[in-house]
Amino acid sequence: MxxxxxxxGLGPGVGKSTVALGLAELLSRQVARIGVFRPLLPGPGTDPLLTLLTERYPVxxxxxxxxxxxxxxxGQLVADGKWEELIARIVERYREVERKSASVVVIGSDFTGSPASGGDEMPRELGFNARLAxxxxxxxxxVISGEGRSEESIGAAARSAYHSLVDLDATVLAVIANRVPPGVPLKPAAGLPVPMWSIPEVAAVAAPTVAEVAAAxxxxxxxxSTNALDRDVLDYVVGAAHVPALLEHLTDGALLITPGDRADLLVAASAAHxxxxxxxxxxxxxLGEAPDPRAVAVIEKLNTxxxxxxxxxxxxxxxxxxxxxxxxxxxxxxRKVEAALGAFEENVDTAELARILDVARSARVTPLMFENDLIDKARAERRHLVLPEGTDERILRATETLLRRGVAELTLLxxxxxxxxRARxxxxxxxxxxxxxxxxxxxRxxxxxxxxxxxxxxxxxLDLAYDVVRDVNYFGTLMVEEGYADGMVSGANHTTAATIRPAFEIIRTVPGLTVASSVFFMLLADRVLVYGDCAVNPDPDAAQLADIALSSADxxxxxxxxxxxxxxxxxxxSSGAGADVEKVAAATALVRERRPDLPVEGxxxxxxxxxxxxxATKLPDSTVAGKATVFVFPDLNTGNNTYKAVQRSAHAVAVGPVMQGLRRPVNDLSRGATVKDIVNTVAITAIQxxxx
Structure with missing residues (x-):
């Protein structure tokens, strides 16, 4: 099973969506495909949370x-007195999902009294959810609400939730208190026999977006723009007084509500922003009043x-x-999703939760599992990274995600x-x-x-050096060299040469290696392969090829x-001959000599x-043939073409290039990098x- x-959720508005999202994220690191299930679909229309989970994860x-x-x-079944038929239908639908899944996240009902409106005879929500569980x-x-509660009150609510469910024959794994007010200690409740975690109120999660306000x-x-509608509404300010009074009451994240004919307030607020x-x-x-065109012209010039x-x-x-x-x-x-995940991962012991869930990790490694593992590993030992391209939109958006997920400490240049x-x-x-x-x-x-x-x-x-270090890539590299940062990621709007040259000049290679190189992580449907070197060294000799192999293995x-x-x-x-074959054979011998413990074939x-x-036909006795994980190409031409061919024809995700062989990590982004690419590369650099 x-x-x-x-x-x-024990009550309305407790924020169980954050917990369901966090669990789905956690389980997606353990198994290739998960199930998500809502016993009761709330209200008319499409359910946003179920849509999010089924589209975000491989379900x-x-x-x-x-x-x-x-x-x-x-409601109709209960009105007809067919309570058991309702339960049977839900269970039958659940079993269809369960049969295909290694693990299932079930999101309980949103109602507060009964599985449908219209009768005092219907069991309460808690009994309904306990029965289904x-x-x-x-x-x-x-999930209990901590909103407006003291530490003692939260503890009492947690114990009550536990015992109420146990009395209904449910097996309680843990209790989570969500939306705990600032200043209230985030610690387990005394006398609770299962783990308890508390998640604080996070404005970026609790606040609606401008788009949600517009729809409502x-x-x-x-x-x-879409970006403007995605802003979080942290406060509301009604504009009715004169300009100085309005300016005094404006707060960060506020949505200004004012009559459309108050051009003075619109212009003043826009100018302050x-x-x-x-x-x-x-x-x-x-009041349905369109703004004065002259005021709109001024506001447009302000480019708010x-x-x-x-x-x-x-x-x-x-x-x-x-x-x-x-x-x-x-x-x-x-952005709200990333903030919710960040809050969950920062405050819930996901390692302990994974342990008590006792989900065996799949032998398959999907792209999403690998990418989630990157975030998890980087968060486990947070490092300080420098991003030289501080005004680039993608860098700023990635910075927000990385900070919300707690992936690394960041310096923007x-x-x-x-x-x-630009961020504003x-x-x-x-x-x-x-x-x-x-x-x-x-x-400087x-x-x-x-x-x-x-x-x-x-x-x-010294005079020339003083000018050189103004360059953000040189400055960032020197931050790494001097210990002010643990690594650097650049290249969103700089060439590879501009990003890597300072590293070669300043950081240099690991002692014992003759060359720095790169790899791509090739995320196939069911496994991850490492390809090197596909980006840096055009035609390495045997010694350099051996270095590339050893670095790639590490x-x-x-x-x-x-x-x-x-x-x-x-x-x-020995099926072929020639200088190129001899180079690979010599490199293989060097690898075996330097690392006799490393499985290598060539x-x-x-x-x-x-x-x-x-x-089985060509090398039946090899410990590598047929199951290689690290592929070392003889030259850049072969490697670059192969990774791109596999990427396009096998629909693989190529993560990289990831630099290796440097004393401290510096990684280059493609100038077409997406926000997701940047997040992955920063996580990789932090792990390095x-x-x-």
């Missing part, structure tokens, strides 16, 4: 097969990046409606005011990141002296991949290295730094 965990069943019944169906064979994680108010979007005095979330104009909405209601009814809006995790709120302005314009939060301007940094003199010392044989003077091991090294050639064993053709059937 599949391991199933049932998330039961065994599509949305349409991942719920039991709708609220309307449940028992029928499913699920362990239960009750049935507003017309006058202006505003553009000047950096306050960071607003957006503007709402009431704010959304402007128009509603028909007056300010009083607008604020009353807006204050009742609840934020929801969905595919349309990716560039003009502080410009970085702050994009509506991203980079609080917690260090901002350093190489032009004015107190480290020291770095110039260090660089001049390192390059004096190349004729670099990189594989650092990321949990058992290294079995194939030294690739157009010949397997020369070997790609098919013999990866296909057990071919290996921890390994050193």
């Amino acid at each position: 599949a391991r199933s965990v049932y998330v039961a 065994v069943a599509p949305y349409a097969d991942s719920f039991g019944v709708t609220a309307a169906e449940a 028992t029928e499913f064979g699920s362990v239960v994680i009750p 108010l049935d507003a017309t979007v006058v202006s505003g 553009a000047a950096g005095n306050v960071t607003l979330s957006g503007l709402v104009l009431t 990046g704010l959304a402007m909405l128009v509603v028909d209601s007056d300010s009083y009814h607008t604020i009353a409606s807006a204050s009742r809006i609840e934020a929801r995790l969905s595919t349309g709120t990716p 560039g003009d502080r005011a410009e970085i702050t302005r 314009e994009l509506g991203v939060s980079i609080g917690g990141a260090n901002l350093v301007d190489p032009e004015s940094s107190e480290w 003199d020291r770095f110039a002296s260090r660089y001049a010392e390192l390059r004096k044989k190349k004729g670099v003077t 990189t594989a091991a650092a990321f949990g991949i058992e290294p079995r090294v194939a030294m690739l050639s157009y010949s397997t064993g 020369p070997i053709q790609y098919d013999a290295a990866i296909d057990p059937a071919v290996a 730094a921890a390994a050193r």
Whole structure:
């Protein structure tokens, strides 16, 4: 039977979506495909949480097969006195998902009194969820609300939740208190026989977005990009007084609600936002009044990046409606999803939770499992990384994700005011990141002296070095060299040469290695392979090829991949001859001499290295043939073309290039890198730094 965990919310608005998301993320690291299931689909329309989970994770069943019944169906069955038929239908639908799954996350009902409206005879929510959990064979994680509660009150609620479920014959795995107020200790409740974790109130999770407010108010979007609509609404301010009074009451994250004919307030608030005095979330104009075109022209010149909405209601009814809006995790709120995951992973002991869930890890490694493992490993030993391209939009968005997930401590390089302005314009939060301007940094003199010392044989003077270290890549590399950062990631808008050259000049290679190199992690459908070198060395000699093989094996091991090294050639064993084959044979001999413990085979053709059937024919006694994990190409031409061919034809995800062989990690991004690529590369760099 599949391991199933049932998330039961004890009361409305407890935030069980955060817990369900965190569990799905955790289980996706353990198994290749998971199941998600909602016994009762709440309300009309598509359920945002179920949509998010079925689209974000590799699930065994599509949305349409991942719920039991709708609220309307449940109501009709209960009204007809067919309670047991309702239970039977839900259980039957659940079993279909369970049969295909290694593990299932079940999201309990959202109702507060009964499985459908319309009768006092219906069992309460707790009894309904406990009954289903028992029928499913699920362990239960009750989620209680910490909102507005003291430490003693939270502890009492946790014990009550535990005993209430146990009395209903449910098996309680752990208790989670969510939305715990600031200042309340995040610790287990006394006298609770199972683990308890507390998650604090996180504004970025609890707050609705401008888009959610617009939908709830049935507003017309006058202006505003997708990014503007994705801003978090942390507060509401009603504008009705004169300008000075309004400016005094504006707060960061506030949504200004004001009559559409108050052009003075609109312009003043927009100017305050553009000047950096306050960071607003957006503007709402009431009474159906469109703003004065002359005021709009001024606001457009300010380039605030704010959304402007128009509603028909007056300010009083607008604020009353807006204050009742609840934020929801969905595919349309990716930043909120990352914030929720960050809160869960920072406050829940996921290693202990995985242990007590007792889900055996799959032998298969999917791309998502590997990427989640990167985040997990980086979080386990947080390192400090420097990102030289501090004003790049993708870097800023990745920074927000990395900070929210607790992946690393970050320093962004560039003009502080410009970085702050750009982040405010994009509506991203980079609080917690260090901002350093190489032009004015107190480290500039020291770095110039260090660089001049390192390059004096190349004729670099102190004056020249002082100019060189203004360059963000040189400055970032010197931060790594001098111990102010553990690694660097650059290249989103710099060439590979501009990123890597400073590392070669300053950090240099590990003693004993003749060359730095790179690998790509090739994420296939069911495994991860390591390809090297596909990006740096055009035509390595035998000694360099041996270095590449050893570095690639060490990189594989650092990321949990058992290294079995194939030294690739157009010949397997002694079947062919020629200078290229001899180079690979010599490199293989050097690897065996330097690392007799390392499984290595070469020369070997790609098919013999990866296909057990071919290996059984060509090299039947090899410990590597047919099951290689590390593929070392004889030259850059072969490696680069092969990785791209596999990437496109096998629909593999190529993560890299990942630099190796340097004394400290520096990694290069593609100039077409996505935010996800940047997050992965930063995580990889942090893991490399921890390994050193």
